[in-house]
Amino acid sequence: xxxxxxxxxxxxxxxxxxPSALRESSLVSGTxxxxxxxxxxxxxxxxxxxxxxxxxxxxxxxxxxxxxxxDALAAMRLTLLIAAIAVPLNVVLGVAGAWAVARxxxxxxxxLVSLIDLPFSVxxxxxxxVYVLLFGAQGYFGPWLRANGVEIIFAVxxxxxxxxxxxxxxxxxxxxxxxETLGSTDEEAALTLGAxxxxxxxxxxxxxxxxxxxxxxLLCNARAMGEFGAVAVVSGRIRGVxxxxxxxxxxxYNEYMGAAAFxxxxxxxxxxxxxxxxxALLEWRYAEEIAAxxxxx
Amino acid sequence: MSEARPFRWREPSILPGFGLxxxxxxxxxxxxxxxxxxxxVLKAASAGPADIVAxxxxxxxxxxxxxxxxxxxxxxxxxxxxxxxxAWVLVRYRFPGRRFVDAAVDLPFALPTAVAGIALTxxxxxxxWLGSLAASFGVKVAYTPLGVMIALIFVGLPFVVxxxxxxxxxxxxxxxxxxxxxxxxxxxxxxxxxxxNVLPALLTGFTLAFARAIGEYGSVxxxxxxxxxxxxxxxxLIVIRLEQFDYAGAAVVGxxxxxxxLVLLLLxxxxxxxxxxxxxxx
Amino acid sequence: MPVSLSIENLDKRFNxxxxxxxxxxxxxxxxxxALLGPxxxxxxxxxxxxxxLEEPEAGRVLxxxxxxxxxxxxxxxIGFVFQHYALFRHLTVFENIAFGLRARPRAQxxxxxxxxxxxxxxxxLVQLEGYDRRFPSQLSGGQRQRVALARxxxxxxxxxxxxxxxxxxxxxxxxxxxxxxxxLHARTGNTTLFVTxxxxxxLELADRVAILNGGRxxxxxTPDDVLDHPATPFVCExxxxxxxxxxxxxxxxxxxxxxxxxxxxxxxxxxCASLFVRPQHVHLAEDGxxxxxxxxxxxxxxxxxxxxxxxxxxAPKPVELDIASQEPPAPGETVALRIARGHVFSV
Numbered sequence: 001x002x003x004x005x006x007x008x009x010x011x012x013x014x015x016x017x018x019p020s021a022l023r024e025s026s027l028v029s030g031t032x033x034x035x036x037x038x039x040x041x042x043x044x045x046x047x048x049x050x051x052x053x054x055x056x057x058x059x060x061x062x063x064x065x066x067x068x069x070x071d072a073l074a075a076m077r078l079t080l081l082i083a084a085i086a087v088p089l090n091v092v093l094g095v096a097g098a099w100a101v102a103r104x105x106x107x108x109x110x111x112l113v114s115l116i117d118l119p120f121s122v123x124x125x126x127x128x129x130v131y132v133l134l135f136g137a138q139g140y141f142g143p144w145l146r147a148n149g150v151e152i153i154f155a156v157x158x159x160x161x162x163x164x165x166x167x168x169x170x171x172x173x174x175x176x177x178x179x180e181t182l183g184s185t186d187e188e189a190a191l192t193l194g195a196x197x198x199x200x201x202x203x204x205x206x207x208x209x210x211x212x213x214x215x216x217x218l219l220c221n222a223r224a225m226g227e228f229g230a231v232a233v234v235s236g237r238i239r240g241v242x243x244x245x246x247x248x249x250x251x252x253y254n255e256y257m258g259a260a261a262f263x264x265x266x267x268x269x270x271x272x273x274x275x276x277x278x279x280a281l282l283e284w285r286y287a288e289e290i291a292a293x294x295x296x297x
Numbered sequence: 298m299s300e301a302r303p304f305r306w307r308e309p310s311i312l313p314g315f316g317l318x319x320x321x322x323x324x325x326x327x328x329x330x331x332x333x334x335x336x337x338v339l340k341a342a343s344a345g346p347a348d349i350v351a352x353x354x355x356x357x358x359x360x361x362x363x364x365x366x367x368x369x370x371x372x373x374x375x376x377x378x379x380x381x382x383x384a385w386v387l388v389r390y391r392f393p394g395r396r397f398v399d400a401a402v403d404l405p406f407a408l409p410t411a412v413a414g415i416a417l418t419x420x421x422x423x424x425x426w427l428g429s430l431a432a433s434f435g436v437k438v439a440y441t442p443l444g445v446m447i448a449l450i451f452v453g454l455p456f457v458v459x460x461x462x463x464x465x466x467x468x469x470x471x472x473x474x475x476x477x478x479x480x481x482x483x484x485x486x487x488x489x490x491x492x493x494n495v496l497p498a499l500l501t502g503f504t505l506a507f508a509r510a511i512g513e514y515g516s517v518x519x520x521x522x523x524x525x526x527x528x529x530x531x532x533x534l535i536v537i538r539l540e541q542f543d544y545a546g547a548a549v550v551g552x553x554x555x556x557x558x559l560v561l562l563l564l565x566x567x568x569x570x571x572x573x574x575x576x577x578x579x
Numbered sequence: 580m581p582v583s584l585s586i587e588n589l590d591k592r593f594n595x596x597x598x599x600x601x602x603x604x605x606x607x608x609x610x611x612x613a614l615l616g617p618x619x620x621x622x623x624x625x626x627x628x629x630x631x632l633e634e635p636e637a638g639r640v641l642x643x644x645x646x647x648x649x650x651x652x653x654x655x656x657i658g659f660v661f662q663h664y665a666l667f668r669h670l671t672v673f674e675n676i677a678f679g680l681r682a683r684p685r686a687q688x689x690x691x692x693x694x695x696x697x698x699x700x701x702x703x704l705v706q707l708e709g710y711d712r713r714f715p716s717q718l719s720g721g722q723r724q725r726v727a728l729a730r731x732x733x734x735x736x737x738x739x740x741x742x743x744x745x746x747x748x749x750x751x752x753x754x755x756x757x758x759x760x761x762x763l764h765a766r767t768g769n770t771t772l773f774v775t776x777x778x779x780x781x782l783e784l785a786d787r788v789a790i791l792n793g794g795r796x797x798x799x800x801t802p803d804d805v806l807d808h809p810a811t812p813f814v815c816e817x818x819x820x821x822x823x824x825x826x827x828x829x830x831x832x833x834x835x836x837x838x839x840x841x842x843x844x845x846x847x848x849x850x851c852a853s854l855f856v857r858p859q860h861v862h863l864a865e866d867g868x869x870x871x872x873x874x875x876x877x878x879x880x881x882x883x884x885x886x887x888x889x890x891x892x893x894a895p896k897p898v899e900l901d902i903a904s905q906e907p908p909a910p911g912e913t914v915a916l917r918i919a920r921g922h923v924f925s926v
Contacts, residue, residue, distance in 0.1 A: 042427070044451075045401070096325075115331070246412070249415065269408060272408040475666075
């Protein structure tokens, strides 16, 4: 048989054979890619672009003015304050929860895990409502609180509580699966080597889970700074006092100050983008780490 | 015959700190979640059976709940279709910018809902980029139930993509090869071999997107127009009742929505348990 | 009807790294051939190339003399059993086996009753009657293996290919299934290739064994052939233990330090060479002109036997041999070794 005919057979098979049964034709895959990207453009990228376009609609000076006027600065300070209180508290709760759930076997554990996840499936408005019912003027503890001069609703404590409710699951949710995969042999080794419980926790457990912890904190923080529904219910929208950045955006928007609203919104959008970038970076890093733990086991 | 084990609340362990960790968690859960939710139920119950029924069956309540559930359901369906498509494209194909797109899918998780709300409104309003396009076909999007749906599609999208993606990525290549060697066409392999394996994850993603969309507030209220009986969602009705100091009315609507969320949560758990039993994985 | 299989000069690279280098192999109709080799030797790649799952850069695969290069996977009619079975988890055992029949174009698809009777017959063949409604997750590893085999047989394959068919099973189940596969092959008479890294499995099951190394076939032959007449040093060392002794060959004898330690060589060569001798072919002997002198370095238990390590002056490594005696020589003792059989390969 001549080499020319076998060459012909090779090129023919390259064109006609296995692909049809093992993968889609390039026409089909191309169409699917275009459809998917088109959908994402319409529902994801255009809204994001719109934020920045609208923010600069009246020029850079107006933009700068909108984000430096006193109420906007007050809103930023409040948002940072809320996050600075709610996120560390939720880290403590999340780490404690992960330690109890991922390191011990006890009755009712699955119920506890469901409770940790519960805020994800509760409407943020309800998250605000429950605290109004408890601490509001007509709430269960309202009269007592007023008698003792404690303000919770329409004040910072209420905003912190509502924010903590909606961001409660983030840290524990990242830590529990990671700690379960790692198992407790490292901690047991440290304890048998004579390390104290706290030393074991800070020198062994924490370094092992630092990336998933950071990941959880990142998501928790983004949600805490951006929460709208729950905070709107408890805040009372006292300008310069109880308006967080998202609430400030709403107020400006409802007062037909669109460009200013989008200017402040663009800062929140930037926060989201930074969060996404850090998240992608961590996932990258995290994947290698997970792969490394798999190799050693 | 094995002896009955004595009742034990917790399996023994040499690890320390159970009491402290459990205590902190239990205290946090009680203060933040359990007691407040109990107050909600208590408040709703305090209205008395007659009032509860009256509030729950008031036309405005029913219209708001119908819109919240209906729009959320349609949005979750749209997300199921396109979320599956996006997950497929991200896992199976290589194209420039794939990693960027993959990271961007989480945008609705990270973008504050109020920001999404005003951005979507600007886009879909009659003078917006997409709104004017739709208007030329005689379709009004913003300030109608259609606008509510658009916002709910935005917030629910990542749930489906992120549920389906790992299952598609884990799918064993050899199963597809087996199917092809047994004579199946690519279409048959995709629809009879690959997609059935993805179905539990798709249903989970659908349910998560649905649950999230029912309670969504921030991204919806700007684009909805909030016309009572037409484009007023249930969470907004709660806010309105609160502003009218109708605490019981707000609580009843809240409990109704909470119950629906819990049912959905149970549904997800049952679905995953079934999938684990039947297919040996979630 | 069983078909013959010819593989001609297959070349395959992965990212530039050669996995198959000019592999040729002929398999007779109804023959059972094992592809044996260490991991990374290319045996699975060869199997996948025959199935059409890998596209070779060069070379052809012929079924009954017909080039399969232009055939679709469906038209190749290959029964392939994957290492991890690749069963469809969402389908019952019955539907798994029926899959290939239902996937046929409408015109060739058997009627439902026909499908049913064929699946049930296959279940009987693989001794899984009554398991038709189970799901793969409800089966043991050995049962899954047999379902995978039944599924592959359902399309009446022209060639049956098995990738490490017993690799994922525990030792006891392996032995049972091995015997059973041999019987099944005798009954169905499919031309069959299977990949394994377990030489015992290959030598026990196969009519012929193809030994692969580094993407090449080192030797093809019956189990007796490859064991008794290894073609290359690799085959010799891969199929069991071997002592490697540097020798000089001349006039049909192998000399170690001027002692003719092995005579009557049929290989026609001379000069420096390596003599490969299995431990069971080295014996203790009276000192003489044709023996290897040495000193016992260590004595260890080796199964029912005792293993001696004998340091030989001028040999790089101690020579190992097995003896049945209950009173072995003590370490340090001087002994003489006689070599009964060996294989000479020029250096």
